[in-house]
Amino acid sequence: MSLFELTKSLINIPSISGDEEAVGFFLRDHLLSLGWTVEMQAVSENQNNVIAYLNERPRVFFSTHMDTVPPFIEAGEDERKIYGRGSCDAKGIIAAQLTAAEELRKQGTEDIGLLFTVDEERSSTGAKAADEHPLAAKCEYLINGEPTDNDLAIGSKGSLRLMLRTHGKAAHSAYPEEGDSAIEKLLVILEDIRKIKFPNDEFFGETTCNIATLGGGLALNVIPPNAEAGMLIRLTTGLEPILEILERVIDGRGELEVLSYSLPVKMLAVVGFNQKVVRFTTDIPHLGNWGQPLLLGPGSILVAHTKDEFVLKKDLEDAVELYINLAGKLLRD
Numbered sequence: 001m002s003l004f005e006l007t008k009s010l011i012n013i014p015s016i017s018g019d020e021e022a023v024g025f026f027l028r029d030h031l032l033s034l035g036w037t038v039e040m041q042a043v044s045e046n047q048n049n050v051i052a053y054l055n056e057r058p059r060v061f062f063s064t065h066m067d068t069v070p071p072f073i074e075a076g077e078d079e080r081k082i083y084g085r086g087s088c089d090a091k092g093i094i095a096a097q098l099t100a101a102e103e104l105r106k107q108g109t110e111d112i113g114l115l116f117t118v119d120e121e122r123s124s125t126g127a128k129a130a131d132e133h134p135l136a137a138k139c140e141y142l143i144n145g146e147p148t149d150n151d152l153a154i155g156s157k158g159s160l161r162l163m164l165r166t167h168g169k170a171a172h173s174a175y176p177e178e179g180d181s182a183i184e185k186l187l188v189i190l191e192d193i194r195k196i197k198f199p200n201d202e203f204f205g206e207t208t209c210n211i212a213t214l215g216g217g218l219a220l221n222v223i224p225p226n227a228e229a230g231m232l233i234r235l236t237t238g239l240e241p242i243l244e245i246l247e248r249v250i251d252g253r254g255e256l257e258v259l260s261y262s263l264p265v266k267m268l269a270v271v272g273f274n275q276k277v278v279r280f281t282t283d284i285p286h287l288g289n290w291g292q293p294l295l296l297g298p299g300s301i302l303v304a305h306t307k308d309e310f311v312l313k314k315d316l317e318d319a320v321e322l323y324i325n326l327a328g329k330l331l332r333d
Helices: 004-011 020-031 092-108 127-132 134-138 183-195 239-250 311-331
Strands: 039-045 047-053 060-065 079-085 112-117 139-146 150-156 158-167 209-214 227-235 255-262 276-279 292-296 310-312
Touching: 004 020, 004 079, 004 092, 004 311, 020 039, 020 092, 020 112, 039 127, 047 127, 047 310, 060 092, 060 276, 060 311, 079 311, 092 112, 092 311, 112 127, 139 311, 158 183, 158 239, 158 311, 183 209, 183 239, 227 239, 227 255, 239 255, 310 311
Parallel strands: 060 112, 060 139, 139 292, 150 276
Antiparallel strands: 039 047, 047 112, 079 310, 158 227, 158 255, 209 227
């Protein structure tokens, strides 16, 4: 199967987070047909990481995730691009990494492995499970794939997922003085949060906060007794300073729940590759046992998670060569 055919085949298997079973089975069968040893590491009832290797001590692993954000969008293509959900984040990357691994194998290199995880787009439960796998201790370098425009990312921000909840008292909306609006409480707190100047970092850049979801209330004629807001903060510092600031601003007016977090990470810089720091987070913070991390992949993060997601065919081809060169350099040096 060619690089482009494999990319399109992967895109056409729906794998929204929590529903990665089918794409995992496809990769298992494809890798077995190529002669790889394949393990399906159970993460939950219908979720399995795919781990493949050629010998008992693979020193370099290629890794990325199999899941996508919703909704499913089938593959399309023109002369320059392949479209569809996961085309750049990250099924095109899977295809490029697998193609590179096969080419390295043809060149006589077998100290390589493949790690494809589930649930990266939500809370990286697949990566957390993979970090307990015995092969992690044998791995020296983990080349993770995300859309970096084929640049080598030497740093990535962390992420902090939060839920802020407020409580009030329900009442008939004709008599608002008899109730206590949880939504109005929430709006006041959120306005205060929007004014926060979070600490930044010279290397990682600016800490940003996205107020992403809002919910609450019962009916238009009822004073809302409950409300909540989901937030995601892109971390450039440790966790505690950010939580201390939020708790001080909330000041007991609401309840703050940490849903998940990953810290910012510095990664290995390699001479000869274009380098940059990226703003998004990856599975890497949860794969600390898999050797030194590196991050590189085709495609732009600016089109990931959009209805027009695509990857340039040339970028896929270039990524294969970059992965071959990067793995080869790591194994030699």
